[in-house]
Amino acid sequence: MSTDTQNTAVAQPDEHEEGENYLNHETSVWSWLSTKDHKRIGVLYCVTLALVFLAAGVLALVMRAELSGPGETMMANDTYNQVFSMHGIMMVFLFLVPSIPAILGNFVLPMQIGAKDVAFPRLNLASWYVYLAGATLTIMALLWGGVDTGWTFYTPYSKTTGGGVLWMTSAIFVAGFANIFTGLNFIVTIHKMRAPGMTWNRLPLFVWGMYATSIVQVLATPVIGITMVLLILEQVLQIGIFDPSLGGDPVLFQHFFWFYSHPAVYIMILPAFGIMSELIATFSRSRIFGYRAIALSSVAIAMLGFLVWGHHMFVSGQSVVSSIVFSLITYLIGIPSGIKVFNWVATLYKGSIWLQTPMIYALSFLFLFSIGGFTGIMVGVLSVDVHLHDTYYIVSHFHYVMMGGTVVALLGGMHYWWPKITGRMYNETLGKIAAFLVFVGFNLTFFPQLVLGAKGMPRRYATYADRFTDLHQLSTAGSGVLGVGLFLVLGYALWSLKYGEKAPANPWGAATLEWTNVAALPDPHNFKRTPLITRGPYDFHLADEVFGGGDGEADGDQGLRVPDAAPAAPLEPSRDA
Amino acid sequence: MSDDGHHILPKATLLKVFGGLIFLTVLTVAVAYVPLGPLAVPVAIGIAATKATLVVLYFMALRYDNPVNALTFTIGIIMVMVFITFTMIDTAFRGDMGNVDRQTMGEIEREQEAAQQQQEQIPSEQLRVAPADYPDDRGADAGAASGDSDS
Amino acid sequence: MATDTDIAPAPTETDHHDHPAHLQHHFVSSEQQFDSAKLGMWLFLITEILLFSAMFVAYAVYRQWHPETFVAASETLNVTMGTINTIVLLTSSLTVALSIHYIQKDEVKKCIYNLGATLVLAGGFMVIKYFEYTSKFEHGAYPGGMFDPHGGHYAQLADVPFASQFFSIYFVMTGIHGLHVIIGMAVIGWVAVRAWMGSFSSEYYTPVELTGLYWHLVDIVWIFLFPMLYLI
Numbered sequence: 024m025s026t027d028t029q030n031t032a033v034a035q036p037d038e039h040e041e042g043e044n045y046l047n048h049e050t051s052v053w054s055w056l057s058t059k060d061h062k063r064i065g066v067l068y069c070v071t072l073a074l075v076f077l078a079a080g081v082l083a084l085v086m087r088a089e090l091s092g093p094g095e096t097m098m099a100n101d102t103y104n105q106v107f108s109m110h111g112i113m114m115v116f117l118f119l120v121p122s123i124p125a126i127l128g129n130f131v132l133p134m135q136i137g138a139k140d141v142a143f144p145r146l147n148l149a150s151w152y153v154y155l156a157g158a159t160l161t162i163m164a165l166l167w168g169g170v171d172t173g174w175t176f177y178t179p180y181s182k183t184t185g186g187g188v189l190w191m192t193s194a195i196f197v198a199g200f201a202n203i204f205t206g207l208n209f210i211v212t213i214h215k216m217r218a219p220g221m222t223w224n225r226l227p228l229f230v231w232g233m234y235a236t237s238i239v240q241v242l243a244t245p246v247i248g249i250t251m252v253l254l255i256l257e258q259v260l261q262i263g264i265f266d267p268s269l270g271g272d273p274v275l276f277q278h279f280f281w282f283y284s285h286p287a288v289y290i291m292i293l294p295a296f297g298i299m300s301e302l303i304a305t306f307s308r309s310r311i312f313g314y315r316a317i318a319l320s321s322v323a324i325a326m327l328g329f330l331v332w333g334h335h336m337f338v339s340g341q342s343v344v345s346s347i348v349f350s351l352i353t354y355l356i357g358i359p360s361g362i363k364v365f366n367w368v369a370t371l372y373k374g375s376i377w378l379q380t381p382m383i384y385a386l387s388f389l390f391l392f393s394i395g396g397f398t399g400i401m402v403g404v405l406s407v408d409v410h411l412h413d414t415y416y417i418v419s420h421f422h423y424v425m426m427g428g429t430v431v432a433l434l435g436g437m438h439y440w441w442p443k444i445t446g447r448m449y450n451e452t453l454g455k456i457a458a459f460l461v462f463v464g465f466n467l468t469f470f471p472q473l474v475l476g477a478k479g480m481p482r483r484y485a486t487y488a489d490r491f492t493d494l495h496q497l498s499t500a501g502s503g504v505l506g507v508g509l510f511l512v513l514g515y516a517l518w519s520l521k522y523g524e525k526a527p528a529n530p531w532g533a534a535t536l537e538w539t540n541v542a543a544l545p546d547p548h549n550f551k552r553t554p555l556i557t558r559g560p561y562d563f564h565l566a567d568e569v570f571g572g573g574d575g576e577a578d579g580d581q582g583l584r585v586p587d588a589a590p591a592a593p594l595e596p597s598r599d600a
Numbered sequence: 601m602s603d604d605g606h607h608i609l610p611k612a613t614l615l616k617v618f619g620g621l622i623f624l625t626v627l628t629v630a631v632a633y634v635p636l637g638p639l640a641v642p643v644a645i646g647i648a649a650t651k652a653t654l655v656v657l658y659f660m661a662l663r664y665d666n667p668v669n670a671l672t673f674t675i676g677i678i679m680v681m682v683f684i685t686f687t688m689i690d691t692a693f694r695g696d697m698g699n700v701d702r703q704t705m706g707e708i709e710r711e712q713e714a715a716q717q718q719q720e721q722i723p724s725e726q727l728r729v730a731p732a733d734y735p736d737d738r739g740a741d742a743g744a745a746s747g748d749s750d751s
Numbered sequence: 752m753a754t755d756t757d758i759a760p761a762p763t764e765t766d767h768h769d770h771p772a773h774l775q776h777h778f779v780s781s782e783q784q785f786d787s788a789k790l791g792m793w794l795f796l797i798t799e800i801l802l803f804s805a806m807f808v809a810y811a812v813y814r815q816w817h818p819e820t821f822v823a824a825s826e827t828l829n830v831t832m833g834t835i836n837t838i839v840l841l842t843s844s845l846t847v848a849l850s851i852h853y854i855q856k857d858e859v860k861k862c863i864y865n866l867g868a869t870l871v872l873a874g875g876f877m878v879i880k881y882f883e884y885t886s887k888f889e890h891g892a893y894p895g896g897m898f899d900p901h902g903g904h905y906a907q908l909a910d911v912p913f914a915s916q917f918f919s920i921y922f923v924m925t926g927i928h929g930l931h932v933i934i935g936m937a938v939i940g941w942v943a944v945r946a947w948m949g950s951f952s953s954e955y956y957t958p959v960e961l962t963g964l965y966w967h968l969v970d971i972v973w974i975f976l977f978p979m980l981y982l983i
Binding site for chain 2: 789797805807811812814815816837838841848849856963968970977979
C-alpha cells in the first residue's frame with residue numbers, strides 16, 4: 024500500500040538531500056521484503072498494523088451499530104459474540120501489543136541512541152514474518168468458523184466451542200514470538216549499541232519507555248505462549264489441566280492468562296508514556312521535569328505490573344487472601360503512573376507551548392489517561408470491583424487506557440515522526456481537526472459507558488434493557504465521530520505521501536538525535552558519521568523562539584531555532600578493543 | 601580478566617564441577633529412599649537448585665561473565681518465583697470465601713454474636729481443665745477468674 | 752537469531768577498515784558483537800525459563816492439592832532410567848562445556864569431538880526417553896482424558912483420583928523438554944559442521960558459546976524435572 028506510494032513520493036530528489044536515503048537507495052519489492060534496515064521494517068510493520076487496526080476498528084463500529092437500539096438490530100447474537108471477540112483479539116494481540124514498539128520503536132529507537140541498526144537485524148525482519156504468520160493463522164481462525172470466547176479464552180468454554188479457537192490460539196502463540204524478538208532486540212540494542220557519550224542518563228525517555236516495555240515483553244510473552252499451547256493440548260489431548268470435568272482447574276487458566284495479559288497492558292501503555300515524554304518536552308520547549316523519576320518509574324511499572332494480575336480475577340473464585348493481596352499491590356501501581364503525569368504537567372508549567380497536532384494528542388492523552396488511571400484505581404478496589412466486574416465500566420476503563428492512552432499516543436507519535444518517516448509534512452489544519460474529532464468522539468463513545476457500567480449494564484451482550492437506550496445511542500453516535508476522525512487521519516496521511524510539503528530535517532526543533540543528526544529522510548545507515556553525545560536529550564537552551572519552519576543548517580537568526588547537532592565521534596571509538 | 605566474557609575455564613574446574621553434579625545426582629536418588637516425610641520435597645528441590653547453580657555459575661560461566669547477563673538471569677528467576685508464589689497464594693487458600701450462600705453478612709454477624717453470647721454463658725465450672733482451676737471451695741466465677749490470674 | 756553470523760557486506764563507510772569477516776557492519780567491534788549476541792542469548796534463555804515456569808506452576812498447584820496422588824504416581828516411573836538419563840544429560844553438558852574450552856584454545860579438532868559426543872549423548876537421552884514413553888503407553892498411562900492404566904504396577908493408579916493429572920504434567924513437561932533436546936541436537940549438529948568447515952577459532956566462536964548456553968539450560972530444566980517427577 025503506502026510503501027509503493029512512498030517510493031514514488033520521494034522519487035524526485037529532495038533539494039535538502041544529497042540524493043540517497045533509506046527509501047530510494049533500493050526500490051524493488053524484494054528489497055523491501057528482504058530488508059534488514061530497522062527503518063524499513065518499521066514501515067512494513069506500520070502498513071501491516073494499519074490494516075489490522077482498520078479491520079478491528081471496523082468491527083468496533085459494527086458492534087456499536089448493533090447496539091444502537093435494544094434487541095436485535097442488525098445481527099444475530101452469535102454473530103455479535105464473534106464480532107466482539109475478534110475485535111478484542113485483533114486489537115490486543117495483533118495491534119496494541121506490537122503497535123508502538125514495532126512501528127515507532129523500530130523506526131526511531133536506533134536513531135535516538137546513535138546506532139546504525141538494532142543489534143540483530145535479521146531477527147528483526149524475522150519478527151515481521153512471524154507476525155505475518157500469526158496474522159495468517161488469525162484469518163484461518165475466521166475461515167474455520169470464528170471465535171466467540173472473547174479475547175480472554177476462558178476455559179472451559181473455550182475448550183468446547185468451535186474449531187476457530189485452535190487456530191486463534193496458535194496465532195497468538197506464533198505472534199507472541201514476534202513480540203519476544205522485538206523486545207529482545209531492543210534490550211540488547213539499548214545495552215550494547217549506544218553511541219559514544221550516550222550514557223543511561225542521556226537516553227531519550229522514549230528509549231527508556233521502550234526499555235521497560237521490552238523487559239515486560241521478554242518476561243511475560245513466553246507465558247501466554249505456553250498457556251496457549253496448554254489450551255491447544257487441552258482440546259486435542261484432553262490433558263485435563265484446565266477442564267474441570269477432567270479434574271482440572273479453570274481458574275488456573277485465568278492465572279496463566281493474566282500473568283501475561285496484565286503485564287501486556289503495560290506493554291501497551293509504557294511505550295505510550297515514552298512518546299508522551301518526547302512530545303511534551305519538545306512542544307513545550309522545556310527540559311523535561313524529573314527526568315530520572317520518569318525513566319525509573321517506567322521500570323518500576325514494568326516490575327510492579329507483574330504482581331497485580333489477580334485483580335482481573337476478583338470474582339473468579341480465587342481465594343480472598345490473594346484477592347486482598349492483589350488489590351493492595353494494585354494501588355501501588357498508581358504511584359509511578361502518578362509520578363509521570365505530575366512530571367509531564369510540571370514540564371508544561373512555564374514552558375513555551377506550541378500547539379501543533381502532536382501536542383494536541385499529548386494533551387488529550389493527559390486527560391484521557393488520567394480518567395483511565397483513576398477508574399483503574401476504582402476497579403482495583405476489591406469490594407467496588409465485585410459490583411463493577413464485567414460491566415461497561417470495565418469496558419470503558421480499559422478503552423480510556425488502551426485507546427485514550429496508547430492509540431492517542433501512537434497517533435501523536437505518528438504525526439510527530441511522520442516527517443522523518445516519509446519526508447513529508449501532513450496537513451496541519453486537517454491534523455488539528457482530526458485530533459479534535461478523535462478527542463470529542465472518544466469521550467462521547469466511552470464516557471456514557473462509564474455511567475452505563477455503574478448502572479449495571481453487563482459487557483458482551485448484543486442487547487440491553489430499554490432504560491439503557493439513551494446512553495447506548497450516545498455512545499454509538501460518539502463512535503461515529505471517532506471513526507470520522509480516524510478516517511480523516513488516514514486520508515490526509517495518504518494524501519501527504521504524494522502532495523505533502525517536503526519536510527526539513529528538524530521541523531519541530533527537537534533535540535534528540537533522530538532530528539538533529541539525521542537528514543530529513545534518513546540515510547540507509549542513519550548517520551553519516553557516528554555522533555558523539557555531549558548533552559542530554561532535552562537541551563532546548565539553544566532554541567529560544569519557536570515559530571514557522573526551518574532546517575537543521577539555518578540555526579539562528581530566522582525561523583525555528585533548532586538545537587545543534589552532536590559532533591561526530593572519533594574515527595576509532597574508544598571502546599574498540 | 602574476570603568480566604570480559606572470554607574467560608577460559610580450566611579443564612580441571614569443569615571436571616570438578618561435573619564430579620560434584622554426579623555426586624549430587626547420586627545423593628538425591630539415595631535420599632529419595634530415606635523416609636523424610638514433609639522434608640522430602642524441600643530436600644529434593646534444594647539439591648536440584650544446588651546442581652542448577654553449579655551449572656549456571658561454571659558450565660555457563662555466569663560467575664565470570666558480564667554482570668548484566670547475571671542480572672538478566674536473576675530477574676528471570678525472580679519472575680518464576682513471583683509466578684509460583686502468587687498463584688499458590690490463591691490455590692493454597694482456595695474456597696476461603698465461606699459465605700457464598702444466601703445469608704447476608706448481617707445475618708452471619710448476628711449468628712456469630714449469638715454464638716459468642718452462648719459461649720460466655722457456659723458455666724465456668726465446665727471450663728475448669730487444670731488443677732489450678734480448682735482452688736479450695738470458692739464460688740465458680742471467682743475460681744475461674746483466679747485461675748486465669750494465677751497462670 | 753542470536754546466533755547471527757552473517758559475513759559482513761562490503762563496508763559502505765569510510766571509517767571501516769580491515770575488520771574481521773565475521774563482524775557485521777552495524778557493530779563497531781568484535782567485542783561489541785560478541786557481548787550483544789551473548790546478552791541476546793541470556794534474554795532468550797529467560798524466555799525459555801518463563802516458558803517452562805507455567806508448567807512448573809501447574810505441577811506445584813496440583814501437587815499441593817493432591818500430594819498423595821503425586822507420590823503414588825511418581826512411584827510408577829522408572830527411577831533407574833531417570834537416573835541414567837540425568838547422568839547422560841549432565842555428561843553432555845560437560846562435553847559441550849569442554850568444546851567451548853577447546854575452541855577458546857584453538858583446538859578445533861577436540862572441539863568437534865566434544866560436540867560429536869554431545870550429539871551422541873543427546874541421542875542416547877532421547878532413546879531412553881523413547882523406551883520410557885512406550886512402556887507407559889503399553890499400560891495405558893496416557894495423558895488426561897485417555898488415561899486408562901492397566902497391567903503391572905500401573906493398575907493400582909486406576910483407583911488413585913487425579914492420577915491422570917500427574918501423567919498429563921509428566922508428558923507435557925518431558926515432551927516439551929524433549930522437543931528442546933531435539934532442537935538442541937539440530938543446532939549442535941549445525942555448529943559441529945561449521946566448526947569442521949573451519950568457521951570458528953579462538954577469535955570467533957560465538958555460535959559455539961551460545962549453543963552451549965542453550966544446551967546447559969536444557970540440562971537445568973531436566974535437573975529439576977528429574978526429582979520432581981521421579982523421586983518425590
